[in-house]
Amino acid sequence: xxxxxxxxxxxxxxxLAPPFLPPYFLEILISVMLFGxxxxxxNILGGYAGQFSFGHAAYFGIGAYxxxxxxxxxxxxxxxxxxxxxxLAAAFGLxxxxxxxxxxxxxxxxxxxxxxxxxxLRVVAVNTKAVGSSLGLVIPNREPAAVNFIFAGxxxxxxxxxxxxxxxxxxxxxxxxxxxxxxLLAIRENEDAAEAAGVDALGMKLRAMALxxxxxxxxxxxxxxxxxxxxxxxxxxxxxSIQGLLxxxxxxxxxxxxxxxxxxxxTPVSELSRAAIRGRAGVDVMLYGVVLVLVISFLPHGLxxxxxxxxxxxxxxLQ
Amino acid sequence: xYGLVACGLxxxxxxxxxxxxxxxxxxxxxMYTTYWLFTLLKVDPYLSIxxxxxxxxxxxxxxxxxxxEPNRVAAEHNQLLLTLGLALFLENLALVLxxxxxxxxxxxxxxxxxxxxEALVEVPRLVACGxxxxxxxxxxxxxxxxxxxxxxxxxxEEPEGALLMGIDVGRIxxxxxxxxxxxxxxxxxxxxxxxxxAPDVGESFNIMAFVVVVLxxxxxxxxxxxxxxxxxxxxxxxxxxxxxSLKQLVVFALFVLVLLFRPAxxxxxxxxx
Amino acid sequence: MDTRLSLLQLDAVTKRFGGLTAVSRFSLxxxxxxxxxxxxxxxxxxxxxxHLLSGFHAPxxxxxxxxxxxxxxxxxxxxxxxxxxxxFQIVQPFVNLTTLENxxxxxxxxxxxxxxxxxxxxxxxxxxxxxxxxxxxxxxxxLSDRKRLEMARGLATRPELLLLDEVMAxxxxxxxxxxxGLIRRIHAQGVALLIIEHVMQAIMALSQRIVVLHHGEKxxxxxxxxxxxxxxxxxxxxxxxx
Numbered sequence: 088x089x090x091x092x093x094x095x096x097x098x099x100x101x102x103l104a105p106p107f108l109p110p111y112f113l114e115i116l117i118s119v120m121l122f123g124x125x126x127x128x129x130n131i132l133g134g135y136a137g138q139f140s141f142g143h144a145a146y147f148g149i150g151a152y153x154x155x156x157x158x159x160x161x162x163x164x165x166x167x168x169x170x171x172x173x174x175l176a177a178a179f180g181l182x183x184x185x186x187x188x189x190x191x192x193x194x195x196x197x198x199x200x201x202x203x204x205x206x207x208l209r210v211v212a213v214n215t216k217a218v219g220s221s222l223g224l225v226i227p228n229r230e231p232a233a234v235n236f237i238f239a240g241x242x243x244x245x246x247x248x249x250x251x252x253x254x255x256x257x258x259x260x261x262x263x264x265x266x267x268x269x270x271l272l273a274i275r276e277n278e279d280a281a282e283a284a285g286v287d288a289l290g291m292k293l294r295a296m297a298l299x300x301x302x303x304x305x306x307x308x309x310x311x312x313x314x315x316x317x318x319x320x321x322x323x324x325x326x327x328s329i330q331g332l333l334x335x336x337x338x339x340x341x342x343x344x345x346x347x348x349x350x351x352x353x354t355p356v357s358e359l360s361r362a363a364i365r366g367r368a369g370v371d372v373m374l375y376g377v378v379l380v381l382v383i384s385f386l387p388h389g390l391x392x393x394x395x396x397x398x399x400x401x402x403x404x405l406q
Numbered sequence: 407x408y409g410l411v412a413c414g415l416x417x418x419x420x421x422x423x424x425x426x427x428x429x430x431x432x433x434x435x436x437m438y439t440t441y442w443l444f445t446l447l448k449v450d451p452y453l454s455i456x457x458x459x460x461x462x463x464x465x466x467x468x469x470x471x472x473x474x475e476p477n478r479v480a481a482e483h484n485q486l487l488l489t490l491g492l493a494l495f496l497e498n499l500a501l502v503l504x505x506x507x508x509x510x511x512x513x514x515x516x517x518x519x520x521x522x523x524e525a526l527v528e529v530p531r532l533v534a535c536g537x538x539x540x541x542x543x544x545x546x547x548x549x550x551x552x553x554x555x556x557x558x559x560x561x562x563e564e565p566e567g568a569l570l571m572g573i574d575v576g577r578i579x580x581x582x583x584x585x586x587x588x589x590x591x592x593x594x595x596x597x598x599x600x601x602x603x604a605p606d607v608g609e610s611f612n613i614m615a616f617v618v619v620v621l622x623x624x625x626x627x628x629x630x631x632x633x634x635x636x637x638x639x640x641x642x643x644x645x646x647x648x649x650x651s652l653k654q655l656v657v658f659a660l661f662v663l664v665l666l667f668r669p670a671x672x673x674x675x676x677x678x679x
Numbered sequence: 680m681d682t683r684l685s686l687l688q689l690d691a692v693t694k695r696f697g698g699l700t701a702v703s704r705f706s707l708x709x710x711x712x713x714x715x716x717x718x719x720x721x722x723x724x725x726x727x728x729x730h731l732l733s734g735f736h737a738p739x740x741x742x743x744x745x746x747x748x749x750x751x752x753x754x755x756x757x758x759x760x761x762x763x764x765x766x767f768q769i770v771q772p773f774v775n776l777t778t779l780e781n782x783x784x785x786x787x788x789x790x791x792x793x794x795x796x797x798x799x800x801x802x803x804x805x806x807x808x809x810x811x812x813x814x815x816x817x818x819x820x821x822l823s824d825r826k827r828l829e830m831a832r833g834l835a836t837r838p839e840l841l842l843l844d845e846v847m848a849x850x851x852x853x854x855x856x857x858x859x860g861l862i863r864r865i866h867a868q869g870v871a872l873l874i875i876e877h878v879m880q881a882i883m884a885l886s887q888r889i890v891v892l893h894h895g896e897k898x899x900x901x902x903x904x905x906x907x908x909x910x911x912x913x914x915x916x917x918x919x920x921x
């Protein structure tokens with residue numbers, strides 16, 4: 088009961104406090120929400136299905152570029168472009184996933200392949216004039232128009248990403264209690280035994296992949312609209328992939344709140360470290376590395392694992 | 407060149423069964439060490455190998471002992487993340503300490519080259535290639551003839567049997583990691599005369615190394631060397647066919663194809679799925 | 680045996696792995712509701728037969744029919760859907776899930792609804808005697824309980840034929856007695872069973888019919904007493920008299 092109250096308060100704070108926060112904090116909060124969102128999307132495939140993708144940037148980039156290109160060239164509102172990007176990303180995810188799963192790639196091999204795919208997309212983007220090559224694309228400063236996903240000020244962006252993050256969390260929760268969720272967990276634990284128990288491993292993994300990639304792509308569009316600039320390195324580069332999985336791992340892969348918790352912990356750490364050691368890029372990522380090593384060594388189930396004593400996996404609650 | 411880097415990686419995988427993401431980072435550190443030795447102490451890059459190699463061998467062992475060994479029984483993907491974390495830490499440590507500007511090591515012979523038939527051969531590259539082959543051969547001999555080398559091979563092939571034979575597996579694992587790290591650091595040193603030094607160089611070599619290792623078969627050292635050759639070839643081929651950095655696509659495509667269809671590597675002897 | 684009634688039918692099934700022939704021209708029928716024991720010295724190919732039946736391997740030659748339909752080429756989960764469930768020689772629980780969740784995975788075979796799956800799983804857990812352990816993480820279960828869990832997971836899929844692979848291995852006599860009882864209860868529910876076992880007394884007592892495999896070939900088949908006295912069987916287990 089205590090946990091629910093806490094969650095309620097947190098939610099209330101997230102909804103009501105931001106208009107009163109100084110811009111710097113709002114920015115951080117937006118980052119937290121974005122990373123938490125990406126972590127949650129990654130979590131579906133990584134935490135639940137146990138397939139650790141190191142190349143989720145591929146979908147992020149597809150989302151970002153699709154909506155931006157549609158917007159810049161055809162004037163399509165990014166809200167729709169977002170969906171288009173999501174569908175495209177899901178298609179690519181299904182393609183990559185089918186190839187990988189059909190040929191039995193598991194564990195590190197799967198991770199490497201996803202990395203390869205993301206890198207391939209990056210290289211293609213860098214070399215394609217139509218998408219701006221390595222200079223990327225800029226969304227010129229147009230009139231703020233909600234219908235075009237352009238807002239004056241940061242607050243509206245915050246609420247958008249908050250909504251997305253909450254949706255992702257809700258989706259994860261629904262997933263956990265569904266047949267798909269149980270199937271994915273079984274696959275994660277022991278794919279052969281799952282098959283023997285009637286779980287269609289290939290089908291379920293593909294579903295997870297489609298969902299995960301779709302959601303990640305939406306995040307890409309948000310990024311594009313918020314920062315108004317994208318390039319191949321930012322969108323297809325390993326940094327996005329790592330960010331996503333980091334939140335989930337640190338917070339607790341395979342849990343509903345893990346990615347968000349992870350984001351709430353990691354982002355301030357990153358910000359503080361950057362502030363503390365000014366002028367030296369990379370301190371925050373360095374700390375990420377340390378945190379990752381520490382978490383894997385001492386808290387393999389992430390921060391959520393603390394709820395049930397160290398090192399115990401968080402339980403899937405049955406209601 | 408890729409071959410030597412891959413050899414080390416293959417060794418680590420064969421013995422420790424983990425895919426070491428930090429490999430590229432170690433190479434990068436090796437390059438920086440060479441750079442500083444050259445800039446501050448005027449030590450010739452090739453000579454500095456005498457220092458760099460053993461130093462990183464030790465560093466590798468230390469890393470293995472402190473970070474990787476305690477987590478040996480963790481899930482596979484966790485170990486992968488472990489090395490990833492390590493890589494992130496090392497790469498950005500370099501970034502923080504030395505910033506991101508490119509640096510170069512330019513010993514007097516850096517630009518030396520001669521013409522062989524129709525091709526222009528650059529001396530430093532040739533030396534690097536030769537050095538790689540020498541090191542690989544030395545590694546090969548080491549594994550075949552010395553006790554430690556045989557212990558490593560035993561551990562790679564039959565972990566439980568090795569344990570029963572009284573081999574100190576913990577130490578051997580550390581040694582293997584150390585050798586792998588030493589190799590890659592040396593590779594870094596060899597490369598400095600013609601490659602720029604920056605915190606992110608590790609990454610590009612990392613990916614290539616993975617490609618090579620998979621191509622040659624994880625755990626298959628000879629395969630790694632041959633794989634390196636193939637990858638280099640593929641990259642050059644790609645360069646002639648495709649503009650810009652798209653040549654990497656050829657390599658990646660090859661990588662994906664091999665992973666899908668022959669995960670044991672083109673030359674077998676590796677561990678498949 | 681009237682083949683029209685048989686649940687499972689293997690016709691001259693052969694499985695070769697490279698140069699090694701694991702199973703050679705093996706024919707077998709199991710009728711609905713039968714208990715058939717599969718015995719043979721280690722390495723005889725028994726588990727390979729299970730892998731063939733459950734879709735993890737495809738036969739090099741021969742036909743396998745379940746309920747009249749060929750299962751060759753079908754994926755394990757499809758075969759499970761059709762009503763053939765199995766356990767593994769080395770138990771394979773989903774260690775990070777609770778006992779109940781483990782069984783629910785099996786129950787989801789027959790329903791898409793989580794609540795229904797849960798109910799079915801609880802039912803099965805009670806049946807195998809693990810009801811009290813339902814919220815315990817599978818990794819905390821004893822070996823004996825894990826074996827029951829494996830059987831429960833299979834039962835939850837509502838199989839018509841259950842393959843049991845050495846479920847008694849590693850159990851003490853009391854536990855073995857209990858498993859025998861459980862198997863009898865499963866049988867009473869109308870489930871056919873094909874059992875691989877090394878605990879001779881148990882399998883002789885349970886089976887209606889015994890099939891003996893040696894070096895991948897069937898060397899004897901019949902009622903337990905007959906098979907026990909068969910010279911070739913004795914020779915296979917004890918080695919030929921020179």
